[in-house]
Amino acid sequence: MPYANAVGPERGGIDLELSLEQDDDWWEVEALFDHAFAPGREALSSYRLRDDVSPVKELCLVSRDETGIIGGAIRYWPVRVGGAAALLLGPVAVHATRQGEGLGRLLIEASLERADDWERVMLVGDAPYYGRFGFQKLKDVEMPPPTNPDRVLGRELRPGAWQGVTGPVEKWAGT
Ligand SMILES: CC(C)(COP(=O)(O)OP(=O)(O)OC[C@H]1O[C@@H](n2cnc3c(N)ncnc32)[C@H](O)[C@@H]1OP(=O)(O)O)[C@@H](O)C(=O)NCCC(=O)NCCS
Numbered sequence: 180m181p182y183a184n185a186v187g188p189e190r191g192g193i194d195l196e197l198s199l200e201q202d203d204d205w206w207e208v209e210a211l212f213d214h215a216f217a218p219g220r221e222a223l224s225s226y227r228l229r230d231d232v233s234p235v236k237e238l239c240l241v242s243r244d245e246t247g248i249i250g251g252a253i254r255y256w257p258v259r260v261g262g263a264a265a266l267l268l269g270p271v272a273v274h275a276t277r278q279g280e281g282l283g284r285l286l287i288e289a290s291l292e293r294a295d296d297w298e299r300v301m302l303v304g305d306a307p308y309y310g311r312f313g314f315q316k317l318k319d320v321e322m323p324p325p326t327n328p329d330r331v332l333g334r335e336l337r338p339g340a341w342q343g344v345t346g347p348v349e350k351w352a353g354t
Pocket residue numbers: 215216271272273274277278279280281282283284285303304305307308
C-alpha cells in the first residue's frame with residue numbers, strides 16, 4: 180500500500196517509495212535495525228516501553244528502492260509522560276549504503292505529517308541530528324535508567340503541548 184511516491188523535488192528527488200509498514204515487513208525492518216544499531220539494541224531501556232505494546236501502525240513507514248530493497252524505516256510507539264499521551268519516535272534507521280541522501284529526513288518528516296491525532300512526540304537520540312527537525316531537550320522528562328538525560332528530546336505537535344508535561348516516561352496502558 181504505497182503512502183507517497185518519494186520521487187520529485189518536494190521529496191528531494193529520492194528514488195525510494197514510502198509505504199506504511201505491513202505485517203509482512205516486520206522481520207525485514209528488524210534486520211535493518213539490527214544492522215544499523217549496535218548488537219543488543221533491545222537491551223536499551225526504551226525497549227521496555229515497547230514490550231507487549233503495539234506500535235502506532237499508521238505512522239510506521241518503510242522505504243524501498245525500485246528493486247524492492249529496503250532503504251530505511253521508522254516506527255513509533257505510544258507512551259505516557261506524567262499521564263499525558265506522547266509518541267515515542269524510533270527506531271529509525273537508514274541502510275548504510277543510503278545514508279546522507281535525505282532519507283532519514285524524509286522518513287521523520289513524512290511520518291510526523293501524519294501524526295494529526297497526537298500532541299507531542301519524544302525520542303532518545305542525538306540532539307545535533309534531531310535539532311534540525313525542531314526537537315529539543317526535555318528537561319523534566321525522565322526515561323527509564325540508564326538513559327543520558329541530554330538525549331531525551333521532544334517536539335510539540337500542537338503549540339504548548341510539552342508545557343507542564345513532566346515526570347517519568349511510562350508504558351502505554353490503553354486510552
Ligand atoms: C541517523 C540516520 C537515521 C540518518 O539518516 P540519513 O538518511 O543518513 O540522514 P539525512 O540524509 O536525512 O541527513 C544527513 C545529515 O545528518 C547528519 N547526521 C546523521 N547522523 C547524525 C548524528 N547521529 N548526529 C548528528 N548529525 C547526524 C549527517 O552528517 C548529514 O549532515 P549534513 O546534512 O549536514 O550533511 C542514519 O544515519 C542511521 O540510520 N544511522 C544509524 C542508526 C541511528 O543512529 N538511528 C538514529 C537513532 S538516534
